[in-house]
Amino acid sequence: MSSSRMGADPPNGTILVFNAGSSSLKFALFAGVPALGTLMRGEVTGLGENPHLVAHDAAGVRVADQQWSETGEQAFSSALDGLLALVEAMPGHDRLAAVGHRIVHGGADHIAPELVTQPLLAALETLFPLDPIHMPHNLAPIRALAKARPDLSQVACFDTAFHHTMPRLAQHFALPRAITDAGVRRYGFHGLSYEYIACRLAADSPALANGRVIVAHLGAGASLCALDKCVSIATTFGMSVLDGLMMATRCGSLDPGAILYLLRLGHQPADIEDMLYNRSGLLGVSGISSDIRVLLASKAPQAREAIDLFTYRVALDIGAMTSALGGLDGIVFTAGIGEHAPAIRTAVCERLQWLGLALDEAANDAGSSRISMTSSKIDVRVMATDEEAMIAHHSLAITCSANVARASEPTG
Numbered sequence: 001m002s003s004s005r006m007g008a009d010p011p012n013g014t015i016l017v018f019n020a021g022s023s024s025l026k027f028a029l030f031a032g033v034p035a036l037g038t039l040m041r042g043e044v045t046g047l048g049e050n051p052h053l054v055a056h057d058a059a060g061v062r063v064a065d066q067q068w069s070e071t072g073e074q075a076f077s078s079a080l081d082g083l084l085a086l087v088e089a090m091p092g093h094d095r096l097a098a099v100g101h102r103i104v105h106g107g108a109d110h111i112a113p114e115l116v117t118q119p120l121l122a123a124l125e126t127l128f129p130l131d132p133i134h135m136p137h138n139l140a141p142i143r144a145l146a147k148a149r150p151d152l153s154q155v156a157c158f159d160t161a162f163h164h165t166m167p168r169l170a171q172h173f174a175l176p177r178a179i180t181d182a183g184v185r186r187y188g189f190h191g192l193s194y195e196y197i198a199c200r201l202a203a204d205s206p207a208l209a210n211g212r213v214i215v216a217h218l219g220a221g222a223s224l225c226a227l228d229k230c231v232s233i234a235t236t237f238g239m240s241v242l243d244g245l246m247m248a249t250r251c252g253s254l255d256p257g258a259i260l261y262l263l264r265l266g267h268q269p270a271d272i273e274d275m276l277y278n279r280s281g282l283l284g285v286s287g288i289s290s291d292i293r294v295l296l297a298s299k300a301p302q303a304r305e306a307i308d309l310f311t312y313r314v315a316l317d318i319g320a321m322t323s324a325l326g327g328l329d330g331i332v333f334t335a336g337i338g339e340h341a342p343a344i345r346t347a348v349c350e351r352l353q354w355l356g357l358a359l360d361e362a363a364n365d366a367g368s369s370r371i372s373m374t375s376s377k378i379d380v381r382v383m384a385t386d387e388e389a390m391i392a393h394h395s396l397a398i399t400c401s402a403n404v405a406r407a408s409e410p411t412g
């Protein structure tokens with residue numbers, strides 16, 4: 001993912017990446033030249049009230065810890081101004097070249113990163129009904145930056161874009177065609193993470209990258225992606241981030257009849273939505289915590305049941321993804337749980353021994369990059385993902401292209 005492959009001279013300055021949530025804003029700063037390198041990562045929490053900015057440099061040293069006693073729009077504005085001031089004060093990197101944004105939903109039409117324009121923002125606002133949980137928060141910092149720095153290039157990177165390669169059948173639900181044509185279909189998410197892993201595979205293990213691989217992105221949000229020669233052909237997420245695997249607080253796949261039943265009992269749609277997004281998954285089953293670390297340390301039978309259900313569902317859907325691929329050559333564990341919970345990897349792999357998978361327990365416990373035995377028919381790996389680096393890569397490429405296009409426009 002080096003900038004030398006972009007086809008144009010990269011812009012001087014830095015690339016700032018935003019990943020916006022409902023009350024927090026994660027960010028990362030990358031050097032644009034000579035190659036993308038991390039300069040700083042951090043987060044602004046409490047965006048609605050008393051925002052708090054904390055940032056660390058590439059060595060993990062805290063470089064900022066600032067708080068504002070403000071509320072509402074002023075809180076957001078002050079935090080954004082403080083963050084931009086911090087970025088532009090970085091030694092040797094005094095110009096911000098572009099800002100890249102993670103946009104959760106791109107719908108059917110936005111299948112590649114795009115330079116932000118007013119028409120694009122208007123088009124993305126029409127997708128709010130598809131994802132009312134994330135989209136308004138994803139667009140808020142774009143609009144704020146457009147007001148504060150109108151000349152600053154901004155790039156939208158879509159979490160759904162990587163999955164546009166899925167076959168038509170893999171995108172369909174068994175619903176009336178008119179409903180499907182209205183946009184109710186499987187889109188898939190975590191695409192920026194999967195794209196990063198696909199790039200890593202191609203660089204680190206070309207033979208495996210050329211085969212059939214299932215990537216398990218296991219974190220607070222969890223999903224699987226079936227890669228055939230590093231191209232997405234199936235994923236567990238559907239139209240929303242509720243589908244597929246059991247997650248920290250989300251239910252995963254659910255019989256729609258359960259929703260109808262709750263509605264008939266008098267539960268309100270807003271209450272059901274809150275339950276499915278915020279009170280289900282590991283938290284709901286255990287009644288203890290949504291944090292896998294807490295559950296692994298607990299002796300409560302409910303904690304064990306939640307863990308067992310989680311690993312059962314992961315292994316079950318790996319079986320389905322294997323069917324979609326017509327076989328399996330490798331599995332890659334990534335994200336918070338996938339990278340840092342060897343006990344979860346063990347439990348999943350034990351359920352997949354029927355595939356000929358043989359886990360190297362010592363390598364797994366040591367956190368090695370390859371955790372399968374040499375005799376295993378399935379190559380099992382652990383890789384750290386970096387969605388922010390992927391966004392920075394795309395933002396650099398789009399900004400380069402835009403600069404080339406502007407330079408080639410006739411003058412006068």
